[in-house]
Amino acid sequence: MTASAARRCLTVVLAAGEGTRMRSNLPKVLHKAAGRTLLGHVLAAAQEAGSDATAVVVGPGREDVAAEAARVAPGARTFVQAERRGTAHAVLAAREAIRDDYDDVLIVYGDTPLIRPETLRSLRAPLAHGASVVVLGFEARDPTGYGRLISRGESLVAIREEKDASDEERAIRLSNGGLMAIAGGRALELLEKIGDRNAKGEFYLTDIVEVAVMSGLAVAVEAAPEADVQGVNDRSQLAVAEAEFQSRLRAKAMSGGATLVAPETVFLSHDTALGRDVLVEPNVVFGPGVTVGDGAVIHAFCHLEGADIGPDVSVGPFARLRPGATLATGARVGNFVEVKNAEVGEGAKLNHLAYVGDASVGPRANLGAGTVTCNYDGIAKHRTTIGADVFIGTNSSLVAPVTIGDGAYVGTGSVVTDDVPPDALAIARARQVTKPGRAARLKAAFRARKGA
Numbered sequence: 001m002t003a004s005a006a007r008r009c010l011t012v013v014l015a016a017g018e019g020t021r022m023r024s025n026l027p028k029v030l031h032k033a034a035g036r037t038l039l040g041h042v043l044a045a046a047q048e049a050g051s052d053a054t055a056v057v058v059g060p061g062r063e064d065v066a067a068e069a070a071r072v073a074p075g076a077r078t079f080v081q082a083e084r085r086g087t088a089h090a091v092l093a094a095r096e097a098i099r100d101d102y103d104d105v106l107i108v109y110g111d112t113p114l115i116r117p118e119t120l121r122s123l124r125a126p127l128a129h130g131a132s133v134v135v136l137g138f139e140a141r142d143p144t145g146y147g148r149l150i151s152r153g154e155s156l157v158a159i160r161e162e163k164d165a166s167d168e169e170r171a172i173r174l175s176n177g178g179l180m181a182i183a184g185g186r187a188l189e190l191l192e193k194i195g196d197r198n199a200k201g202e203f204y205l206t207d208i209v210e211v212a213v214m215s216g217l218a219v220a221v222e223a224a225p226e227a228d229v230q231g232v233n234d235r236s237q238l239a240v241a242e243a244e245f246q247s248r249l250r251a252k253a254m255s256g257g258a259t260l261v262a263p264e265t266v267f268l269s270h271d272t273a274l275g276r277d278v279l280v281e282p283n284v285v286f287g288p289g290v291t292v293g294d295g296a297v298i299h300a301f302c303h304l305e306g307a308d309i310g311p312d313v314s315v316g317p318f319a320r321l322r323p324g325a326t327l328a329t330g331a332r333v334g335n336f337v338e339v340k341n342a343e344v345g346e347g348a349k350l351n352h353l354a355y356v357g358d359a360s361v362g363p364r365a366n367l368g369a370g371t372v373t374c375n376y377d378g379i380a381k382h383r384t385t386i387g388a389d390v391f392i393g394t395n396s397s398l399v400a401p402v403t404i405g406d407g408a409y410v411g412t413g414s415v416v417t418d419d420v421p422p423d424a425l426a427i428a429r430a431r432q433v434t435k436p437g438r439a440a441r442l443k444a445a446f447r448a449r450k451g452a
């Protein structure tokens, strides 16, 4: 166990920002990237970094943000910052949590979703070796707008906000990522010494550095890649964050043994789980909650969400798997097939143009082209149960609730409204009428009418 893993850690997430530049009815931290809210990414990173408790600081009336925090990090406490008076003021909104004797207090921003657990772990590490404040620094390509790290010799002595900085200080590229780790035993005392004498008249968290230095306490800087601390303030930056998540997720999928033929065209979610030797063809979208077993093939242009795909399954091209689709080993779901809330048994085939919803399909069953489970009567949903080794003829409608027993056979073009017992043959369509010579006479009559 590492020193920091043994230490008790509180994470304070600042999420009281208005996010006005998003031009959205949704609070900024509830916008999504890689299938998860920005807040969700930050909370998950903190948990993976070994944080024991979470305090989320939200703006007034933001029950939606509080609910998302509770969903992603059960047990998270929410605190309201009634007025926006700066980052230190926001942290102090969580005073009651900070008071609870943690070894480490980690401060993160709800709109900085790309922060990785390993970066948070290294941010905490110096606390175990006597530092009272650790600042996450990075070399900014363009430092405009960031606080600059002011050092004397080897030591950090202050963080100067852009608005308060001299020209000389503005030339510094080493910038404040905004995230910090503070020794829990000192946190309240240091935060409460921060004043509001600066260009914005706010309580700046960054001033904690000067406060600590004046008290003779050790301050450390941990370096991070710029991508980790990139914030999301508008839709363009949201797209930049999405792109960064996608490149991380694609790399992770490939290093785990999946082949992505054209990785830049495959879109993954934060929780997409691809097995070994999975092959993903171009232009596939994975929504949240998809697992794919070893050796499965996802052909081009599929859209998958909330689906559990077994080993050696073949999906697509042009298939849609919706939440609750569960495909057992070796099942085949072909082109223009939609599956929702349905279990498809081992080796079953749904090869062409079908809709299978609220259903179970037994092993080795074969559903012909155009098979449709009619699951909705306009008021309620009903289930269709298809047994093992069933054969459903092309263009059949199965009107739920209905059960097709093991080994049964449904004739092409049937509309099945009654249960079919095992091994029975059901034909539910009008009988064919054939009239010899009648087509020729009909055509002659039509031609005569046109000529007249």
Ligand code: UD1
Pocket (backbone or CB within 6 Å): 014, 015, 016, 017, 018, 057, 081, 083, 084, 085, 086, 087, 088, 089, 090, 109, 110, 111, 145, 146, 147, 148, 159, 161, 175, 176, 177, 178, 203, 204, 205, 206, 231
């Ligand atoms: C802050 C840092 C700056 C750093 C930059 C990194 C301060 C004073 N400055 O500046 O050094 O380079 O982040 O991105 O800390 N918030 C609240 N309540 C408030 C104010 C802010 O909850 O009263 C939240 C915001 O929602 C946001 C975070 O704190 O999540 C940072 O606030 P923001 O206004 O973006 O600070 P910056 O000016 O970017």
Ligand code: MG
Pocket (backbone or CB within 6 Å): 231
């Ligand atoms: Mg900011």
